[in-house]
Amino acid sequence: MSTTQVVTSRPTVIEPERTIRRYTLSERIHHWLGAFTYIYCLITGLAFWSPYMYWLATLVGGGPTARFWHPWLGLGFALSMIWMYKMWRGDMATTEADRRWSKAMKHYVENEDEKLPPVGRFNYGQKLFFWLMFYGVILLLISGLGLWFVESIPWSLRWLRYLAVTVHVAAALATIGGFIIHVYMGTAMVRGGFTSIIRGDVTATWARTHHRLWYEQITKGIPPQK
Amino acid sequence: MSQATLAIHRISGHAGPAPGEDVERGTQVCKLVDTTTCIGCKACEVACLEWNGYTFTDTVFDNSYQTMPETAWNFWNLIKFNEHEREDGSITLLMRKDQCMHCADPGCLAACPADGAIVQYANGIVDFQQANCIGCGYCVSGCPFDIPKFNPATKKMFKCTLCSDRVSEGLEPACIKSCPTGCLHFGTKEDMKDLAETRATQLHENFGFEKAGVYDPAGVGGTGVIYVLHDATDPESYGGLPKDPRVPWVVRFWKGPAKWIGNLAMLGGIVGVTLHYLRFGPKEVDATRRENGRQP
Numbered sequence: 001m002s003t004t005q006v007v008t009s010r011p012t013v014i015e016p017e018r019t020i021r022r023y024t025l026s027e028r029i030h031h032w033l034g035a036f037t038y039i040y041c042l043i044t045g046l047a048f049w050s051p052y053m054y055w056l057a058t059l060v061g062g063g064p065t066a067r068f069w070h071p072w073l074g075l076g077f078a079l080s081m082i083w084m085y086k087m088w089r090g091d092m093a094t095t096e097a098d099r100r101w102s103k104a105m106k107h108y109v110e111n112e113d114e115k116l117p118p119v120g121r122f123n124y125g126q127k128l129f130f131w132l133m134f135y136g137v138i139l140l141l142i143s144g145l146g147l148w149f150v151e152s153i154p155w156s157l158r159w160l161r162y163l164a165v166t167v168h169v170a171a172a173l174a175t176i177g178g179f180i181i182h183v184y185m186g187t188a189m190v191r192g193g194f195t196s197i198i199r200g201d202v203t204a205t206w207a208r209t210h211h212r213l214w215y216e217q218i219t220k221g222i223p224p225q226k
Numbered sequence: 227m228s229q230a231t232l233a234i235h236r237i238s239g240h241a242g243p244a245p246g247e248d249v250e251r252g253t254q255v256c257k258l259v260d261t262t263t264c265i266g267c268k269a270c271e272v273a274c275l276e277w278n279g280y281t282f283t284d285t286v287f288d289n290s291y292q293t294m295p296e297t298a299w300n301f302w303n304l305i306k307f308n309e310h311e312r313e314d315g316s317i318t319l320l321m322r323k324d325q326c327m328h329c330a331d332p333g334c335l336a337a338c339p340a341d342g343a344i345v346q347y348a349n350g351i352v353d354f355q356q357a358n359c360i361g362c363g364y365c366v367s368g369c370p371f372d373i374p375k376f377n378p379a380t381k382k383m384f385k386c387t388l389c390s391d392r393v394s395e396g397l398e399p400a401c402i403k404s405c406p407t408g409c410l411h412f413g414t415k416e417d418m419k420d421l422a423e424t425r426a427t428q429l430h431e432n433f434g435f436e437k438a439g440v441y442d443p444a445g446v447g448g449t450g451v452i453y454v455l456h457d458a459t460d461p462e463s464y465g466g467l468p469k470d471p472r473v474p475w476v477v478r479f480w481k482g483p484a485k486w487i488g489n490l491a492m493l494g495g496i497v498g499v500t501l502h503y504l505r506f507g508p509k510e511v512d513a514t515r516r517e518n519g520r521q522p
Contacts (some may be wrong), residue, residue, distance in 0.1 A: 004283075006327045009428070047339070048339040048360075048362060048364075049339070049488070050485060050489065051339070053340060054339065054340070055350060055362075063340050063341075063358075063360035064361060064381060066360070066452055067360040067362050067363075067381075070379065109502070109506070110506055111506045111507065111509055113509060120359055122344055137439055147362075147363065147364075147367075150363040150366045150367060151363065151366055151375070151376055155372045158372075159410050160366045161366065162367065162476035162477070163476075164367075165364075165476055165477070165480055166476055169484060169488070173236075173488050173491060173492070176495070177491065177492075177495050180492070180495040180496060180499060181495065181499060183501075184499035184503070188499075188503055188508060189499075189502070189508055189509060190508070190509050191505065191508045191509060191510045191511070192511065203511075205511050206511050209511040210509075210511070211508075220340075226250070
């Protein structure tokens with residue numbers, strides 16, 4: 001190069017916006033404990049689900065290894081869910097605000113958030129996902145024990161073996177549906193959400209836009225609306 | 227039979243039909259168990275253990291001949307004893323050699339998720355390949371005869387192999403070899419069916435067993451182990467032999483339509499969220515980041 005091009009530009013001054021603590025360390029740890037164990041069970045479960053996805057077992061050490069760990073990590077997921085239930089069950093109760101919000105959910109889906117009524121710490125969709133996973137894991141745990149110890153179910157009660165298969169598959173598919181939407185919304189769709197579950201913080205604007213009632217509650221001390 | 231693929235089909239430069247051409251009548255092997263001539267000596271149990279390298283485990287005593295309660299991962303062949311009360315109130319001892327039935331339509335194989343863990347040979351033997359088995363136990367749910375058993379030490383499933391190792395060398399299964407009364411027979415499915423029907427007819431005509439018949443359940447496409455029963459209308463009394471065994475419909479649904487429904491639903495979910503992103507994009511609220519083109 002005979003000439004050196006010097007590009008100069010005025011650095012943009014970014015005013016650091018005030019941040020708000022959205023998730024405590026404990027909440028984040030238990031969320032990621034649940035995420036890790038669920039994803040492990042998802043990968044191995046899909047391997048057992050279809051021969052065309054059996055290769056997924058190779059990623060986690062092969063079929064026998066996948067089969068060995070799947071129920072144990074499933075138990076881990078159930079434990080993390082119990083913890084999340086203890087932390088969040090109060091926050092996850094449906095309120096009047098949720099009912100209003102759910103009627104206007106179309107606007108949320110179409111990114112017309114300005115037309116939405118304000119909601120608390122979690123919106124109705126998040127609450128639906130929480131309860132889907134909560135009841136899903138109860139069904140997965142009970143039916144999973146039936147699959148784990150299938151020989152312990154006596155032949156005379158073999159309908160329980162078949163019920164366990166049915167319930168495990170149905171509950172798994174239901175949670176996978178929720179999981180796809182959850183991951184999409186948490187990473188690609190609702191910007192700021194993924195950072196918040198890793199670092200714990202959101203900006204004031206984020207809180208005001210997505211969870212107005214929660215924002216007002218923690219900034220102005222307004223009690224949560226029922 | 228095991229060398230079926232080497233049977234002469236045609237030969238060159240030969241006047242007239244080739245020697246041995248098409249004499250092989252069938253490749254399907256079959257065990258015939260004539261319960262009417264079984265004396266319950268358990269020689270087949272011992273032969274099975276010996277050939278397969280297992281030893282007897284502790285026996286139980288419940289005031290019957292049933293000293294082993296059920297088959298196990300290392301005990302594949304069991305005589306099931308039943309003190310059966312006839313209609314006139316008299317007692318008869320029904321004895322049936324229980325083992326894998328080697329179904330033509332095996333439920334274990336349908337249920338198995340592990341690549342190559344269960345094979346069905348061209349001769350009809352259904353065999354577990356422990357090297358590929360992951361020990362999930364799905365075969366337990368798939369089997370209409372409650373046969374596959376889990377070895378907790380190796381975490382693999384085991385069951386009767388119909389002595390595939392012996393049969394492939396042209397030998398009969400170990401249990402057949404040991405039977406002192408000749409109630410066990412081994413040959414092609416066709417021959418065993420003929421022999422069984424002949425015996426059933428004999429029981430009808432000469433011994434007054436009106437209901438004698440052959441057990442070769444059609445619900446699983448026929449089996450590689452068939453029975454002659456004194457009373458073919460009541461197989462259940464022979465140690466719980468199912469009357470109309472079928473691969474459970476739940477297993478059929480699970481491995482058939484459910485898979486398509488589930489896969490389409492999962493794919494639909496992924497396609498759905500992708501389309502949503504392309505149509506509506508993200509919810510971006512942090513103005514400073516948006517202006518600087520930064521994605522959080």
